[in-house]
Amino acid sequence: MIANDPLYHPYPAYRPPVYAGRGMVATSQPLAAQAGLDMLKRGGNAVDAAIAAAAALTVVEPCSNGIGGDAFAIIWHGGQLHGLNSSGPAPAAISIGALCEAGYTVMPQYGPIPVTVPGIPAAWAELSEKFGKLSLEETLEPAIQYAEYGYPVSPVTAHHWNKAFHVYKQELRNPYFSHWFDTFAPAGRAPQAGELWRSPDHALTLRSIGNSGARDFYEGELAKRISRFVGDAGGYLTEDDLRRYKPEWVQPISTAYRDYEVWELPPNGQGLVALIALSILDGYERHAAGDVETYHRQIEAIKLAFADGYRYISDASRLTATPADLLDPAYAAVRRKLIGNQALQPAPGDPRSGGTVYLAAADGEGNMVSFIQSNYMQFGSGMVVPGTGIALQNRGKDFSLDETHPNALEPGKKTYHTIIPGFLTKGGQPVGPFGVMGGVMQPQGHVQTLMNAIDFGFHPQAALDAPRWQWTGGKTVLVEPQFPAACAQALSRRGHDIRIALESGSFGRGQIIWRDNGSGVLLGGTDSRADGSLAVW
Structure with missing residues (x-):
């Protein structure tokens, strides 16, 4: 089970996580x-x-x-x-x-x-x-x-x-x-x-x-x-x-991150974007919470992942690059080398050469x-x-009405899809489900929430409550009102176009349940950005 001190919460909403033994349901509505x-x-x-x-x-x-x-x-x-x-x-x-x-x-x-x-x-x-x-x-x-x-x-x-x-x-x-x-x-x-x-x-x-x-x-x-x-x-x-x-029953896809396996569903969903970003970030030393270098690398990895996602994700029967291609460690290393000290303008690579509720x-x-x-x-x-x-x-x-676009409209075709459930395992054993709803915020929320839990040791409630950023295109990054001002200023100096949101409505709303595989005890959190509730037994 991922969690350090259950009473430690680094952010203003001081809600502790919730424990249960026989069952737990986490949703955005009580x-x-x-x-x-x-x-x-x-x-x-x-x-x-x-x-x-x-x-x-x-x-x-x-x-x-x-x-x-x-x-x-x-x-x-x-x-x-x-x-x-x-x-x-x-x-x-x-x-x-x-x-x-x-x-x-x-x-x-x-x-x-x-x-x-x-x-x-x-x-x-x-x-x-x-x-x-x-x-x-x-x-x-x-x-x-x-x-x-x-x-x-x-x-x-x-x-x-x-x-x-x-x-x-x-x-x-x-x-x-x-x-x-x-x-x-x-x-x-x-x-x-x-x-x-x-x-x-x-x-x-x-x-x-x-x-x-x-x-x-x-x-x-x-x-x-x-x-x-x-x-x-x-x-x-x-x-x-x-x-x-x-x-369709499908086989989930995964990438390794630290000592864990992160699972998403294959295209036509955009879960692959989160996995691409995590495969890039896994090549760095363990990150520190609230550090400008951490935020910068997260943003750059997400930009590169979305560039590939928008280029290659569509109906599973029409893919021009497979998840295996895009998650190849050698390809992740190539993409990682593109990340420097300054914000980049994202572009897709070529791996072949080398309004939602979550519960x-x-x-x-x-x-x-x-x-x-x-x-x-x-x-x-x-x-x-x-x-x-x-x-x-x-x-x-x-769908696009451009016939040359990867997501071009066709009869009977499934479109690029934003909604994605996530799951975490360790050594082949279940840790638990997680997710963050909200359009293109979803893979960004997956990356940020998982790093809060895995890299920084936050319990589920703290991992969800941590201030978020959202890349919206080009070099523009939207940050929540409670995002650290010093980090926002430092990111701006690195070339990011930082915009401060007036409210947190566009930054997603998530849920997490982790299981201790020894005791079977459940540990959960629900996003403070919603009317969320954990019902436990």
Whole structure:
């Protein structure tokens, strides 16, 4: 278990970590964490707890995820890691040519065009069938209760919900967007913190998913309603696209960092970016906390990793460089040599020449789950299927309409995907799940949080609470308000364009659960940037 003095916390939020013996669920919302814990106490395992928490999050934090989004998971079960990619592809009928003829030069952010096949319901069903001990109906029941009878909205959720409402009020003009406002702003505004909110349509949809093992969503009445709504609005998603969809079981990929193995899922997810950066940073001596040299090397490694990620990551069937190529130690050494004392302008190398929720769950049997799901960009496309509560994602926004681009739009292709679950092992034994949500902040958050834990010996709560930076492109680096001023000034002198953020909303929100493989004791932390909670047993 990674942790030094559990009462030592180098940063202003002096929350200690949390211990448990029989189970732990870490989420960005207390009601969702409690839903997961309820499953453990009913005799379920960590997978059941993760499904219950994930379903609850679609209700109690709808500004970050929903039934119409995608999901990924890494599961430790039966003494090994399993990976699930439940991201959906572009519709079979869409194409660059069709969009260009319609007058598009880039993929739109809102509306029916960027809607891809949702993977979340299929992920719940697949995980439940393969590893769960309880029925899918039972694991979805807490979420159904929250949706049907209502719950008081939590403060951070209310803040982001309100921000999204004001954006959507300006951007969503077409009549088909009215269902979003009917569902998520029925009083003509976003709900306030502490205000009760309910969504009976959402409850009915969840019950249908539970009763049918998600089949109704992909080949039943729900599928008909989804495809009809998208088609009538001018989109491309059809019943055939939904019926053909299946999640993919994949082998997680890893890189060594110090004495540990860091695991992510392979492309189309961007977890490879975090692994590339860590493989570069592993070549340095152990770093020091709060040191300008540490921050500088982290930023430069992330820039190089993203340059390669944006060049090579796409649908797994269309890769021009494999994860093995990009994680080769010799290639990492070549990239490391590019890092000097001054900020660089990142460019991809050639290895061949040489709006999201994250949760973690663990049980007393040794099972552990790293799970993430998202609609993307807060509520997604702004398209809510009438009478269902289903907010459809806009993952297609990340496709390029340039046919020569690695992530060019193609029928049935999966796009570069931002959401990534992480997992840590040591000597082949599980240490535990970790993750930081938030678009391109995610691999940056993975690198910073893991280094806080491994290099600096921070316990999970301290590792999450430490001030963060975020590379946003070129030489620009955004830092949190509480980021050390002296380090910010020193980084500026090294050529970084340092910008101080006014709030911490864009720096991700994470969860960590570590297990002591000797005693089985669980140690967890939840991000202070969210309404986060650890439910323990």
